[in-house]
Amino acid sequence: MQKTNLKEKELRANLKAVVSNPIKTTGYNDINLKQWKDYSDVRTDTLWEFPTRLKTGGHTNEYHGNYIPQIAQQLYKRYTKSHDIVLDLFLGSGTSAIEAVNMDRRCIGVELKEDMVEHVKQKFSPKQNVTDVNIICGDSTTIEAKEKVEARLDVMGAEKAQLLILHPPYDDIIKFSDKKEDLSNCATTEEFYDMFELVAKNGYDLLENGRFAALIIGDSYKNSEVQPLGFRCMERMQRLGFILKSIIVKDMQGNERAKGKTANLWRYRALAGGFSIFKHEYVMIFQKPKK
Ligand SMILES: C[S@@+](CC[C@H](N)C(=O)[O-])C[C@H]1O[C@@H](n2cnc3c(N)ncnc32)[C@H](O)[C@@H]1O
Structure with missing residues (x-):
């Protein structure tokens, strides 16, 4: 009888501690679930529309093929x-x-193009380039790139990264360089998937257990056929062990450059060829298993 009373007292004390603690988080973000109504800026739906690209806070629209900063903001908060x-x-x-x-x-x-790496480094102070940002020039498909990331993690006092972002070329839609290691220069789309998987494998190994990865990608047309790059890359990530958590459709009409005459040309081609003009891309969210 006395034993039961003790157990009950202990339970009540625990319950009181939980109720009186004003903070409850998931452990992987700073969102206080006890005040979940305060986070109306954090998106939890599968349709992301951002009518304009954010151009403040050091962001410019200088690079054809960059993603809009609002995606990073949402991912980092969550x-x-x-x-x-x-x-x-x-x-x-x-x-x-x-x-x-x-x-x-x-x-x-990690970025393949030397000139881009040097350019991006200039955006940060010498101190920031050591303590906050580490930019490596390399081929992300390789073991060498993975080892370089491990060395930088070590310098930053960490064993693994806490969020992985993969925004690969969308096959050969935009040619980023002439380098053979560049995923936008693959001879076939199948080769593109294989190279993407090598990068995703490095990312998997470098990510902390239980943490998240985001794949930002759009689809393409080749030989009058849709190439579902998003879903095929998604499958490659799943087969590496990533758990699929969300498929978000992002409106990319603010990003697209096809305006005026080009837009009309695409509309004609769509009508004549039986296909539709892409107005969206994907932000797919994955989690690495906890163990
Ligand atoms: C879609 S862009 C990423 C844009 C970036 N998210 C931004 O906002 O500026 C893809 C990038 O991957 C780079 N790339 C292509 N193949 C690579 C590889 N094997 N290793 C590392 N980077 C690569 C390209 O040079 C290009 O800059």
Whole structure:
């Protein structure tokens, strides 16, 4: 009887502690679930519309093929905590790194093009380039790139990254360079998937267990047929062990460059060829299993 009373007392004390604690989080972000109604800016739906691209906070629209900073903002709020490290294996013009600094996160980025790497480094102070942002020039499909990221993680006092961002070329829609290692230069779309999977595997190994990855990608047309790049890359990530959490459709009408005469040409081609003009891309969210 006495034993039961003790157990009950202990339970009541625990319950009181839980009720009186004003903070409850998931452990992978800073959202206080006890005040969940205060986060109306965090999107939880599968349709993302951003009528205009954010051009403040160090962001410019200088790089054809960059993603809009609002995507990074949403991902960081939901899937990272302050000081966490974001790993972007296709850094491009550095959108992920700029927004990491703006939001008190850190970033390691890998990019193939030397000139772009040097350009992005200039966007940060020498101190930031050591403490907050680490940019590596390399081929993200390789073990060498993975080892370089591990070395930078070590310098930043971490074993793994807390968020992975993958924004690959959309096959050969935009040619980013003449390099053979460039995913936009693959001989076939199948080869593109294979190279993408090598990068995603590196990302998987470099990501902390239980943490999230985002794949930002659109589809393409080739030989009068839709190439579902998003879904095929999604499958490659799933087969590596990533758990699919969300398929978000993002309106890209603010991004598209086809205006005026080009838009009319595409409309004619659509009507004549029986296809539809892409107005969306995907933001797919995955989680690495906890163990
Ligand atoms: C779609 S862009 C990423 C743009 C970036 N998210 C931004 O906002 O600026 C893809 C980038 O991947 C780079 N890339 C292509 N193949 C690569 C590889 N094997 N390793 C590393 N980067 C690569 C390209 O040079 C290009 O800058």
